[in-house]
Amino acid sequence: MRSFLLGACLAAAFSVPHAAAQGIPAPEAWEYVRMTPEVRSALRDRVDALPPELREAHNTELSANVNTLPTWLYEALSNELVARHHCTTGSYNGPKPKPPVPDAWGYVKRVPHQRYHYRLRARLLPPDEKAAYDAKMAGEMAKLPAWLKEALEEEAVRYDAYLGLDPCKRPGIGAFYSDAPKAVSTPQSVQWDLTSAKGHTYRIMIAPPLSPPPAEGWPVVYVLDGNANFGTVSDALRLQGRRPERTGVSAALVVGIGYPIDGPFDEKRRGYDYVVHSPGATSPKHGADGQLEADSGGGAADFLSFIETELKPAVEKAYAVDRKRQTLLGHSFGGFFTLYTLFNRPQAFQNYLAFSPSVWWNNRSLLEDERRFTAARKASDPPVSLFVATGGLEETQRIPMVTDSREVVSRLKAIADRGVKTDLYIAEGEDHGSIVPTALSRALRARIGDGFEKTAGRK
Structure with a gap:
């Protein structure tokens, strides 16, 4: 699943061609992590200008590298990329602003940054379409237990504060994960x-x-x-x-x-x-x-x-x-x-x-x-x-x-x-x-x- 998400979300912007192509080196996973957000962004801008076949070729290579990182770090890098695309294209993963309305339990089963993508795309809808979308989502959320709705609302507030309120000015990946370690809990319990x-x-x-x-x-x-x-x-x-x-x-x-x-x-x-x-x-x-x-x-x-x-x-x-x-x-x-x-x-x-x-x-x-x-x-x-x-x-x-x-x-x-x-x-x-x-x-x-x-x- 992680490899799939990386390939789907990062195909256009997160890919770096093979080291021999156009003289742009392919960083190893931890080398990439140690870069500042600005350096990662500049590298991706250079890669975006490459021919499609070069981007696609290296996407697989970098996917394999980044997939070896701890889950929390992998997700942090994914979130950083989402914010960048929101600032540069107005949506995530290219110009696809109109999101579908998932059923309640389908929405629950998605990972947090997938749910965040839905919210980013919904914000770009015209007012009348957004009102209709919000009403449908509210109807689906009403099917969930109260504790689960509250957990999703808390997650939305956290992600909005970190990525959504002003994603173009947000800090690097360390800001979200720099707090003291937190106790592990059983998901959705x-x-x-x-x-x-x-x-x-x-x-x-x-x-x-x-x-x-x-x-x-x-x-x-x-x-x-x-x-x-x-x-x-x-x-x-x-x-x-x-x-x-x-x-x-x-x-x-x-x-x-x-x-x-x-x-x-x-x-x-x-x-x-x-x-x-x-x-x-x-x-x-x-x-x-x-x-x-x-x-x-x-x-x-x-x-x-x-x-x-x-x-x-x-x-x-x-x-x-x-x-x-x-x-x-x-x-x-x-x-x-x-x-x-x-x-x-x-x-x-x-x-x-x-x-x-x-x-x-x-x-x-x-x-x-x-x-x-x-x-x-x-x-x-x-x-x-x-x-x-x-x-x-x-x-x-x-x-x-x-x-x-x-x-x-x-x-x-x-x-x-x-x-x-x-x-x-x-x-x-x-x-x-x-x-x-x-x-x-x-x-x-x-x-x-x-x-x-x-x-x-x-x-």
Whole structure:
């Protein structure tokens, strides 16, 4: 894509002929970067005067050079070129002032400087045509979620201040990127802090699919340990959800549930929220010699109530959600909570993804929960599904993770005729820290859009 954009946008002005042609050298990428904007502009002016075949020949060569630069620097040079063309031709990439009106999601999928090109060209329209264009664009933007419209408006203000208000007098590329480094964020995602009725604050992260929701709403995946797992899950779903007919994975809304911290885990908070009270169990996470601190855990019931009565309504108010296709994903203690939810409030979700669930916690009390769930289960109950994944290296004498996972799945397979679908994946050679990225795609195929059967036999 970068090579294509470079060739399309820079064909006329950014090209420099081969070093042997007309005595104009072809600068290497970093040599070109080190030039001042004025020198780059003068060089391009000389190149513009060359015969078309010479410009075209070197365009490929320079494209290959510049394509090796970091993305931010490549885009900065592209933006500098756009501004120059706006000043010299009144439009970008030559005299093509009338832009088409893209559909809302097509506009979103474009890169920022492509959207900026649209705005530059629209400004050159006659007043009546510009008014009609603006009205059509407003209609398309009205189809987007409020947070996405606000993000696009913020981007427009930033680009206008940098390039559009007076592009002929703007500074060089360094001005836009000279600030201190900024934190990386997941593209087109949002987060906010939500305080529960119990006074506990959670960091909520949301990544919607990059396409309009279906009539019934998007499937939704609630991800525990959101600080650690949100990016992995949202990236996997956005990538695979683009082609569900090939990947077997439907596009889905991802909701990460984390804590207002910078690190991946808040051990104390998750050690309370995700598990039941266990004053006598042993744990590898707390205290000297693995002894559990006094009065650990106990918040699972309150945390589940928060998800059901406070978080879900907030998400459904802002996004179109299919309540019949909800998934809960958790790892380790989060896997315990996933099983706890299935056994104690199975109607909360339709799909449960438990990675390395801590079945051992509280002297394996989850198995008692499972017995009550199994005894109460009827064939007429709404169907539910569970996917359990554990690393083959997690089995130890002290904590038999693989054995526990096998036992849970074996128990539930016995009631498959009562609408409980269960799968187990033991990832050989994987450990407690590697199981989520290793098993995630398999779990998504199996549970997000029943694509597992569709893709399993595909050649």
